[in-house]
Amino acid sequence: MTIQWFPGHMTKARRQIEDKLKLIDVVIELLDARIPLSSRNPMVDEILKGKPRLVLLNKHDLADPQVTADWVRYFADQGFQALPIDAATGTQVKEILPRVKELWADKIATQIRKGINPRAVRALIVGIPNVGKSTLINQLAGKRIAATGDKPGVTKGQQWIKVGTEMDLLDTPGILWPKFEDQMVGMRLAATGAIKEELLHLDEIALFVIKYLVRNYGRGLQERFGIEELPHDLENINEVVKVMEAIGRKRGAIVSGGRVDLDKASLIILRDLRAGKMGRISMERPSEL
Numbered sequence: 001m002t003i004q005w006f007p008g009h010m011t012k013a014r015r016q017i018e019d020k021l022k023l024i025d026v027v028i029e030l031l032d033a034r035i036p037l038s039s040r041n042p043m044v045d046e047i048l049k050g051k052p053r054l055v056l057l058n059k060h061d062l063a064d065p066q067v068t069a070d071w072v073r074y075f076a077d078q079g080f081q082a083l084p085i086d087a088a089t090g091t092q093v094k095e096i097l098p099r100v101k102e103l104w105a106d107k108i109a110t111q112i113r114k115g116i117n118p119r120a121v122r123a124l125i126v127g128i129p130n131v132g133k134s135t136l137i138n139q140l141a142g143k144r145i146a147a148t149g150d151k152p153g154v155t156k157g158q159q160w161i162k163v164g165t166e167m168d169l170l171d172t173p174g175i176l177w178p179k180f181e182d183q184m185v186g187m188r189l190a191a192t193g194a195i196k197e198e199l200l201h202l203d204e205i206a207l208f209v210i211k212y213l214v215r216n217y218g219r220g221l222q223e224r225f226g227i228e229e230l231p232h233d234l235e236n237i238n239e240v241v242k243v244m245e246a247i248g249r250k251r252g253a254i255v256s257g258g259r260v261d262l263d264k265a266s267l268i269i270l271r272d273l274r275a276g277k278m279g280r281i282s283m284e285r286p287s288e289l
């Protein structure tokens with residue numbers, strides 16, 4: 001797998017965030033509930049050290065609820081409150097403001113004690129491209145402010161956004177990339193659609209996904225594609241390819257000569273996975289750490 005990697009991007013994003021840091025009270029770190037660690041920017045801990053932080057596990061509607069509950073415990077052990085949300089429908093989004101205020105409660109109390117009217121909490125939203133920042137900002141602001149879309153890495157304008165009178169929000173200045181030079185992280189990001197398909201070998205991602213599904217969600221895979229028997233030896237690539245062929249045949253991805261079009265079959269499995277057609281699936285779990 002070859003992904004272009006430009007360290008210069010990191011330095012720029014880091015500087016842009018550091019410039020804004022003194023204006024920020026609380027950080028909202030948005031992660032993908034299906035892959036909370038792989039969707040994390042590796043520099044965030046270092047850049048934002050000392051800032052109170054709320055972790056949001058977005059796209060919870062697509063993630064395995066039991067695994068998400070494990071992640072909430074995992075983050076609690078690390079000292080962070082984590083809240084599963086679904087920014088697309090707004091589920092649990094109302095819970096964000098009280099949690100943010102809780103993180104800033106001491107400062108609010110001090111202001112009140114000094115006879116000052118507490119000002120709105122200033123929160124910075126950080127997250128890798130495509131994790132759902134624009135969708136969340138639109139939900140929080142109650143209107144369409146940020147442009148959403150399937151365009152990982154597209155920079156958007158920066159401005160403070162008012163969430164009622166109690167919170168002001170700032171979107172990530174610059175682009176925070178994930179740690180995709182790590183092969184497994186790259187695979188998980190590609191599987192969930194966080195990075196462009198053209199950047200990777202489709203069949204390689206699909207084979208990775210099939211192996212993971214056979215291990216963890218075999219039933220969903222069988223039911224979706226009518227596969228009677230799953231491979232027993234996942235180290236044997238031919239057995240895994242057979243599953244891909246069965247998926248292709250089931251969905252009519254056939255080329256001349258009756259062979260299965262493996263690229264098409266790969267796309268089918270990835271699209272179905274991302275749309276939740278095999279059920280709610282998490283691609284990373286704390287028990288694997």
Ligand code: G4P
Pocket residue numbers: 058059060061062085086087088089127128129130131132133134135136147148149150151152153
């Ligand atoms: P970004 O600003 O962080 O780059 O992400 P953005 O909000 O543009 O969201 C990226 C994609 O993720 C969008 O889908 C968005 O609808 C989807 N999304 C965001 N939050 C959730 C969620 O909680 N659940 C689900 N299932 N999807 C979510 P898209 O296909 O690119 O666009 P569209 O379907 O909205 O047209």
